[in-house]
Amino acid sequence: MIDCVENRLLTSRRGVLLGGASFAAWAYLPKFARAADGRDPRLIVVILRGALDGLSTVAPLGDPDYAGLHGSIALTADGAHPAIMLDSFFALHPSMPEFARMYRDRHAAVIHAVATPYRDRSHFDGQDVLESGYAGPGRVQSGWLNRALEALPRGERVSSGLAVGPTTPLVLRGNAPTVGWAPVALPQADDDTAMRLVDLYRHRDPALATALSQGLQLDKVASGDDMKPKGGNQVAQMRQVARGAAKLMAADDGPRIAALAFDGWDTHANEGGPVGRLAFLLGGLDGALAEFESGLGERWGDTIVVVATEFGRTARINGTDGTDHGTGTIALLAGGAVKGGRVISDWPGLKLANLFESRDLKPTTDLRSVIKGVLQDQFGLSDRVLAETVFPDSASARPMKGLVA
Amino acid sequence: MARDSQAALVALNRFGFGARGGASGDLINAASDPRGFVKAELARADGVLLEAPGLQSTPQLGQAVFAYQDQVKQAREAAAKAGTPPEASPPQAPNDQKPALRRNLSLNTAASEIAGQMADAKPAEAPAKPETMQPSAAAPPAAKPAPQPLNVIQKTFRAEALARLQRATLVECGFTERLVVFWSNHFCISASKGELARIWAGAFEREAIRPHVLGRFADMLKAVEQHPAMLFFLDNQQSLGPDSRAGQNRKRGLNENLAREIMELHTLGVGGGYTQEDVTSLARIITGWTFAGRQGQLGTPGSFVFNTNAHQPGPQMLLGKTYEPTGLAQGEAALADIARHPSTANFIATKFVRHFVADDPPPALVARLRDVFVRTDGDLKAFATALVDSDEAWKAPLTKMRSPYDFLVASGRLLARVPEDPGAYLNSLNLLGQPLWSPAGPNGFPDTSAAWAAPEGMKLRLDIAAQLGARLGNNIDPLDLLEFAAADAASIETRRTIERAESRQQALALLLMSPEMQRR
Numbered sequence: 001m002i003d004c005v006e007n008r009l010l011t012s013r014r015g016v017l018l019g020g021a022s023f024a025a026w027a028y029l030p031k032f033a034r035a036a037d038g039r040d041p042r043l044i045v046v047i048l049r050g051a052l053d054g055l056s057t058v059a060p061l062g063d064p065d066y067a068g069l070h071g072s073i074a075l076t077a078d079g080a081h082p083a084i085m086l087d088s089f090f091a092l093h094p095s096m097p098e099f100a101r102m103y104r105d106r107h108a109a110v111i112h113a114v115a116t117p118y119r120d121r122s123h124f125d126g127q128d129v130l131e132s133g134y135a136g137p138g139r140v141q142s143g144w145l146n147r148a149l150e151a152l153p154r155g156e157r158v159s160s161g162l163a164v165g166p167t168t169p170l171v172l173r174g175n176a177p178t179v180g181w182a183p184v185a186l187p188q189a190d191d192d193t194a195m196r197l198v199d200l201y202r203h204r205d206p207a208l209a210t211a212l213s214q215g216l217q218l219d220k221v222a223s224g225d226d227m228k229p230k231g232g233n234q235v236a237q238m239r240q241v242a243r244g245a246a247k248l249m250a251a252d253d254g255p256r257i258a259a260l261a262f263d264g265w266d267t268h269a270n271e272g273g274p275v276g277r278l279a280f281l282l283g284g285l286d287g288a289l290a291e292f293e294s295g296l297g298e299r300w301g302d303t304i305v306v307v308a309t310e311f312g313r314t315a316r317i318n319g320t321d322g323t324d325h326g327t328g329t330i331a332l333l334a335g336g337a338v339k340g341g342r343v344i345s346d347w348p349g350l351k352l353a354n355l356f357e358s359r360d361l362k363p364t365t366d367l368r369s370v371i372k373g374v375l376q377d378q379f380g381l382s383d384r385v386l387a388e389t390v391f392p393d394s395a396s397a398r399p400m401k402g403l404v405a
Numbered sequence: 406m407a408r409d410s411q412a413a414l415v416a417l418n419r420f421g422f423g424a425r426g427g428a429s430g431d432l433i434n435a436a437s438d439p440r441g442f443v444k445a446e447l448a449r450a451d452g453v454l455l456e457a458p459g460l461q462s463t464p465q466l467g468q469a470v471f472a473y474q475d476q477v478k479q480a481r482e483a484a485a486k487a488g489t490p491p492e493a494s495p496p497q498a499p500n501d502q503k504p505a506l507r508r509n510l511s512l513n514t515a516a517s518e519i520a521g522q523m524a525d526a527k528p529a530e531a532p533a534k535p536e537t538m539q540p541s542a543a544a545p546p547a548a549k550p551a552p553q554p555l556n557v558i559q560k561t562f563r564a565e566a567l568a569r570l571q572r573a574t575l576v577e578c579g580f581t582e583r584l585v586v587f588w589s590n591h592f593c594i595s596a597s598k599g600e601l602a603r604i605w606a607g608a609f610e611r612e613a614i615r616p617h618v619l620g621r622f623a624d625m626l627k628a629v630e631q632h633p634a635m636l637f638f639l640d641n642q643q644s645l646g647p648d649s650r651a652g653q654n655r656k657r658g659l660n661e662n663l664a665r666e667i668m669e670l671h672t673l674g675v676g677g678g679y680t681q682e683d684v685t686s687l688a689r690i691i692t693g694w695t696f697a698g699r700q701g702q703l704g705t706p707g708s709f710v711f712n713t714n715a716h717q718p719g720p721q722m723l724l725g726k727t728y729e730p731t732g733l734a735q736g737e738a739a740l741a742d743i744a745r746h747p748s749t750a751n752f753i754a755t756k757f758v759r760h761f762v763a764d765d766p767p768p769a770l771v772a773r774l775r776d777v778f779v780r781t782d783g784d785l786k787a788f789a790t791a792l793v794d795s796d797e798a799w800k801a802p803l804t805k806m807r808s809p810y811d812f813l814v815a816s817g818r819l820l821a822r823v824p825e826d827p828g829a830y831l832n833s834l835n836l837l838g839q840p841l842w843s844p845a846g847p848n849g850f851p852d853t854s855a856a857w858a859a860p861e862g863m864k865l866r867l868d869i870a871a872q873l874g875a876r877l878g879n880n881i882d883p884l885d886l887l888e889f890a891a892a893d894a895a896s897i898e899t900r901r902t903i904e905r906a907e908s909r910q911q912a913l914a915l916l917l918m919s920p921e922m923q924r925r
Contacts, residue, residue: 197918
C-alpha cells in the first residue's frame with residue numbers, strides 16, 4: 001500500500017516538474033534595486049494548486065473540536081511524530097522542520113483562517129480568483145502579480161529568468177513582460193536557426209515571435225550542472241527546482257520577483273497525518289524553502305516568500321481518510337524580510353455553528369489583505385493601486401500592516 | 406475540380422492531423438472537396454475503434470497488475486527473510502524518462518535519443534532513397550548500457566501509446582482521431598494516479614471513449630463513469646454510503662470527488678446550475694460504483710461492479726428531482742438526465758468549438774451546435790457533422806496553436822514515418838508539458854493558444870525540430886515537403902525562409918516550426 005502511494009507521488013512529481021509546475025519572473029529589475037540605501041527587495045510567490053489542508057499543516061491543537069473533526073489524520077503534540085508547537089494553540093506539521101527553524105528565528109509567519117473572496121469549491125475557478133486577483137472567477141488573462149509589476153518603476157532588464165515548465169502561471173501573466181526557464185536541457189537549436197525563425201515569425205506571426213524570443217533569451221543564463229534534474233524522489237526534485245530558481249535570483253542582475261506553482265495538494269483520500277501523502281508533499285515544500293534561503297545567501301534578508309493555495313479543505317475528514325474541498329486555510333510567509341515568529345489569526349473556532357456552511361474552517365482574514373500588506377511594505381505600492389489595479393474592487397480588504405520587518 | 410489550398414489547410418490542419426508526406430496526395434485530395442474529405446472519415450463507423458494484437462481488456466489488465474504486485478511483494482518478503490536485496494526489481498514509477506535518468510545518462514544524451522528514435526522510425530510509403538535512409542533495425546549503439554527490463558505496466562502503456570500513435574500517423578485526414586483526443590481529454594484520467602491508472606489509460610480510451618465518439622453522449626458518459634479507470638482516478642471505489650452496510654461496518658463514508666467532477670467538468674460545467682447539495686447527493690447516488698478487486702468477491706477482478714453493500718440506501722434528490730432507490734439504475738437514471746440537461750449542451754458545445762475553431766468561440770456557431778446536441782439527444786456524429794457543415798469553421802483564421810501532441814503527430818505524418826517505438830514521442834510530450842494520458846488534474850490539458858505558445862514551450866519545440874532536422878534533413882527535400890504540407894497556401898515568407906536556409910537540416914527545422922505547421 002505504501003509502495004502504491006509512493007509510486008503515485010513519484011510519477012505525479014514528474015508531472016509537476018515537467019508539466020504541472022510553472023516558474024516565471026519579471027523581465028526587469030525594479031528601479032530601486034541596487035539603490036544607494038542597499039535595499040533590494042525580492043518576492044517569490046508559491047502557489048500550491050489543488051487546495052492545501054491548512055488544518056493539517058498548522059493544526060489548532062488548542063481547539064477542543066480539532067481532534068474529533070480531523071479524526072484519524074489529526075496531528076498531536078505527542079507520539080512518534082509530534083507536531084511542532086508554534087505557540088500555545090497552534091502546532092506545525094512535523095515534516096516542516098526548516099520552516100519551524102525560520103519561525104523560531106522570527107523569519108517566518110503563518111496566517112490562519114484565511115481565504116480569497118471565492119466561496120465555491122471548484123479548483124479551477126478558485127485558482128482563477130487566487131491568481132487573477134479579481135473578486136470572482138472569469139476569463140481574465142492577467143494576474144495580480146503582473147499588474148503589481150506594471151505599477152513598479154522599471155529599471156534595467158534582467159539578464160536571466162526562470163520558468164519551470166513550459167507555461168507561465170496566471171498570477172504572473174499579463175502586460176508586464178516576463179521571462180521563464182525550465183530545468184531540462186535538449187541539445188539546442190543553433191542561434192542562426194533560431195534567429196531565422198524569429199525573423200519569419202516577426203513577419204508572419206508576431207505572437208510566436210515574442211514567445212520564442214523570450215524563450216531563447218532565458219535559456220542562455222540558466223545553466224550549471226547542478227540545475228539539471230537528476231531524478232530521485234519528489235522531495236529532492238522540489239528542492240532542486242527551488243535551488244535553480246534561487247541561484248538565478250541571487251545574481252546581481254537576476255530577477256527580483258518570481259512565481260512558482262506546485263501541483264498535487266488535492267488530498268481526497270488517504271491524506272495521512274504526521275506521515276503519509278500530505279507529509280511527503282509538505283516535506284518537499286519545506287525543502288524548497290530551505291533551498292531559497294541558502295541559495296539566496298545574503299539576499300535572503302531582503303526576501304519574502306508567500307505561499308498560498310486556492311482554498312482549504314473540509315474541517316471534518318471524509319469517508320476515505322481524506323478531506324474534500326473547503327474554504328478557510330493558511331498562508332505562509334518566509335524570508336529574512338518577514339516580521340515572523342507569529343501565527344496571525346482571528347480564530348473562528350471549529351464548533352459546528354462556527355464552521356462555514358457547517359463544514360469548512362470559516363475564513364476570518366482576506367488573503368488579499370495579506371498580499372497587499374506584503375506588496376505595500378516590500379515595494380511601496382499605494383493603497384489605491386492595490387485596491388483598484390492589483391486587486392480590483394478590494395478596498396474593503398485593507399493591507400495588513402507590519403508583515404515586513 | 407477547383408483547387409483551394411487554403412480550404413485544404415483548414416480540412417487537414419483544423420480538423421485533422423495535417424498532410425502526410427510521401428505519395429499521399431492529401432493536400433490535393435482535400436483541395437478538390439474539403440468538406441467531403443473531412444466527412445469521409447465519419448462515414449466509416451468502425452474506423453474509430455482501435456484494435457491491435459496484444460491490446461487487452463480492462464479486467465485482464467487489472468489482473469495483470471494484481472499479479473505483478475503479488476510478485477513484487479513475494480520477492481520482497483523472500484528477500485527480507487534472506488536478508489538480501491530482492492532479485493525482482495521493485496515497482497518503479499513507470500516513467501518513460503526515468504530509465505534514462507536512472508542510467509545516469511546526461512540529459513543531452515537522453516534528448517538525442519528522443520530525436521534519434523523518432524528519426525529512426527520506419528519510413529511509411531515514403532519515396533525513399535534506401536541507400537541514404539538510416540537502417541530502421543540497426544543495432545543500438547554499442548556504448549548504450551543495457552536497459553532495465555520493463556514491467557508489465559510500462560510495457561502495456563507503451564503498447565497502447567504506440568497503437569494510438571500509429572493510427573494517428575496513418576489515417577487519411579485524422580478528424581476522427583482528433584475527436585478521440587478531444588473526448589479523451591474532456592473525460593480525462595491521469596496515468597500518474599497509480600499503477601492501475603497507468604495500465605488502464607489506453608484501455609479506458611479504447612473501451613469508454615472510442616465506441617461512442619460517433620455515437621451518443623449519454624452512452625459515452627455512462628461508459629466513462631462506470632469504467633474502472635475513472636472510478637479509480639477519482640476515488641469512487643473508496644466512497645461508501647454512510648448508511649450502507651459497508652459504511653456502517655467500516656465506519657467510512659462518502660468521497661465526493663467523482664460526483665463533483667461529473668457535474669463540473671464532464672457535463673454541466675461550473676455555473677451549470679448545481680449546488681453543493683447536488684454534489685453530495687450525486688456522490689450518494691453513485692456509491693457502490695466500483696470495480697472488483699484482486700480477490701474477486703464482487704465479480705471478475707478488474708471489472709466494473711455495483712456493490713449493493715456500499716450503496717447508500719434511500720431516495721435522493723438531485724437537481725430538483727427525486728431518484729428512487731433502484732440500486733445501479735438510480736445512478737444510471739441520474740446520469741441520463743444530466744446528459745440531457747441544457748447546461749450540458751451549452752458546456753459541451755462551447756468547449757468543442759473552442760477546441761476546433763477559436764479560443765473565443767463564435768457565439769452563433771456555439772448556439773447552432775448546442776441546438777443540434779439538444780435536438781438529436783446528444784448524437785455526437787450529427788454534432789461533429791454540424792461543425793464541418795458550418796461556414797464559421799472554414800472562415801475563421803487558423804489561429805489555434807497545435808498542442809504538443811498535434812505538433813509531434815503532424816511532424817511524423819509529414820515526414821512519413823510510422824513510429825515503431827513510442828519512446829521518442831512520450832519523452833517529447835513530457836518535455837513539452839503534455840505527458841500522454843497524464844494531465845495534472847481532472848480538467849485535462851489546457852486548450853488555448855496561450856497555454857501552448859509560451860516562451861519555454863516554443864524554445865523546446867525549436868530544439869526538437871532542430872534535432873529532427875539534423876537527423877533527417879540529409880534525405881529530404883524541404884521544398885517538396887512544403888508542397889505536401891501547404892503548397893500555394895504557404896506564405897511567401899515561409900517559402901523564402903526555407904529556400905534560403907543554409908542547409909537542408911536547417912530548412913527542415915524551419916519548416917516544422919513554420920506558422921503553417923504550428924497553427925491550425
